[in-house]
Amino acid sequence: MAQRLTREQQRQQNRLKLLQAAERVFAERGIQGASLDEVAAAAGLTKGAVYSNFASKEELIQQVFWYRQGTPDAAEFTKLQASGLPAEQLVQRYAQLWARSVRGGERDDFARLAVEFVSYAMRHPDARDKLLDFLSPQQEQAEDHPFAPAGSELSKLPAQQVNTILMALDLGMSALSNLDSERYPPELYGVALRLLAGLGLDEESLPSDATGSRNDPA
Amino acid sequence: MAQRLTREQQRQQNRLKLLQAAERVFAERGIQGASLDEVAAAAGLTKGAVYSNFASKEELIQQVFWYRQGTPDAAEFTKLQASGLPAEQLVQRYAQLWARSVRGGERDDFARLAVEFVSYAMRHPDARDKLLDFLSPQQEQAEDHPFAPAGSELSKLPAQQVNTILMALDLGMSALSNLDSERYPPELYGVALRLLAGLGLDEESLPSDATGSRNDPA
DNA sequence: CCCTCCAGATACTGATTGGTATCCACATAC
DNA sequence: GTATGTGGATACCAATCAGTATCTGGAGGG
Numbered sequence: 312m313a314q315r316l317t318r319e320q321q322r323q324q325n326r327l328k329l330l331q332a333a334e335r336v337f338a339e340r341g342i343q344g345a346s347l348d349e350v351a352a353a354a355g356l357t358k359g360a361v362y363s364n365f366a367s368k369e370e371l372i373q374q375v376f377w378y379r380q381g382t383p384d385a386a387e388f389t390k391l392q393a394s395g396l397p398a399e400q401l402v403q404r405y406a407q408l409w410a411r412s413v414r415g416g417e418r419d420d421f422a423r424l425a426v427e428f429v430s431y432a433m434r435h436p437d438a439r440d441k442l443l444d445f446l447s448p449q450q451e452q453a454e455d456h457p458f459a460p461a462g463s464e465l466s467k468l469p470a471q472q473v474n475t476i477l478m479a480l481d482l483g484m485s486a487l488s489n490l491d492s493e494r495y496p497p498e499l500y501g502v503a504l505r506l507l508a509g510l511g512l513d514e515e516s517l518p519s520d521a522t523g524s525r526n527d528p529a
Numbered sequence: 530m531a532q533r534l535t536r537e538q539q540r541q542q543n544r545l546k547l548l549q550a551a552e553r554v555f556a557e558r559g560i561q562g563a564s565l566d567e568v569a570a571a572a573g574l575t576k577g578a579v580y581s582n583f584a585s586k587e588e589l590i591q592q593v594f595w596y597r598q599g600t601p602d603a604a605e606f607t608k609l610q611a612s613g614l615p616a617e618q619l620v621q622r623y624a625q626l627w628a629r630s631v632r633g634g635e636r637d638d639f640a641r642l643a644v645e646f647v648s649y650a651m652r653h654p655d656a657r658d659k660l661l662d663f664l665s666p667q668q669e670q671a672e673d674h675p676f677a678p679a680g681s682e683l684s685k686l687p688a689q690q691v692n693t694i695l696m697a698l699d700l701g702m703s704a705l706s707n708l709d710s711e712r713y714p715p716e717l718y719g720v721a722l723r724l725l726a727g728l729g730l731d732e733e734s735l736p737s738d739a740t741g742s743r744n745d746p747a
Numbered sequence: 748c749c750c751t752c753c754a755g756a757t758a759c760t761g762a763t764t765g766g767t768a769t770c771c772a773c774a775t776a777c
Numbered sequence: 778g779t780a781t782g783t784g785g786a787t788a789c790c791a792a793t794c795a796g797t798a799t800c801t802g803g804a805g806g807g
Contacts, residue, residue, distance in 0.1 A: 479713075565765065582785095
């Protein structure tokens, strides 16, 4: 296939492989629990490649942090937020996109990694500052495109604070749904969104069979 | 002073010291990052004491998990939930208690530990099951004492699902506020609660000076 | 076509860690 | 007061890991 890469291309490609491998391994073992050997092996490389591309484990962590922002899903979210759609549709699309990213099989990684990062950031001042720097543009963007429908109670709240509530709900529901998507169905994110926005509950947005107990014999 | 403890009393006391020390060290270093030597030292004991009281690190973790349920704050929350107070008051008390437990200086540990536990549980099936077992009685209790005010939209939702949303908000806001309590003021938990319950925003529940940017010269 | 140089492989180190083996002081039993 | 059993201290071990030093194959320049 398309071989014969220039030296620099090869390097960038390996760097990317390492970042993606690190994502997976971090999600699986936790950031502290992940060894660089394991990350390198998951990328089909060796630790030498890691230290050739990153100064330390700390830097790798921060770069993974960074890299994640450029992920398709994340981009779609911010784009949606900036789209200026009417609330009713925005809520629906948002909830759809969200639920998909949680449900989607191997996307378990997503929630695990998010929680892992937050947990790590809470205990490491440097990472904390980095994370907050990532979050603040999103926060400012919310200012320009307020989520709250015009007449609602929610619209009396500063857009940044609305955004904060949304983020909290996102993080919390991601974690809970990841723990047990049956007992804590991800669809509840959309439900909560509608309630906050002052939109009524429509039937179809409710999870059908979620009694909290698991009597699924399958 | 009151010395002369029986052998069993001494043992129980040391066990307790270890659990409390583990809480602190886990919150500070993370569960994986915490060494048993460090835990033991924080309790004023040695690793010998740890292995005399717990079979392994894994078991210590689970016991800390357990022990935490008996904590005063946690008890107050569940009591409040079962109090059957009218929504308006319940929301206020709940938010108060919550904000206090987040703000209160050394209670940073609380949020850090909660997130750490969830993160750990997401990656360890055994711990996951244990955590879910802790959560389910709370979930069932919600059934008996629904949080939603009578006429509200929220009351159309099964109590357990309401409870799930509350838990998600709790976890998410704890984490965010712990990261930066200025940018993500914990008072927003109460605000979100009022919005979900369909209660209007009263002025005093709003955080006064939270613009999202930090120009506090102090 | 050969020489140079560097990204990444290989090999190694010191420090840390969970866990174990052994030992000792003292509370309890007689 | 003496014997005894046990909770916890001390000492140790093998494994793991971040980081370093060294080496090498092959791309890029001539």
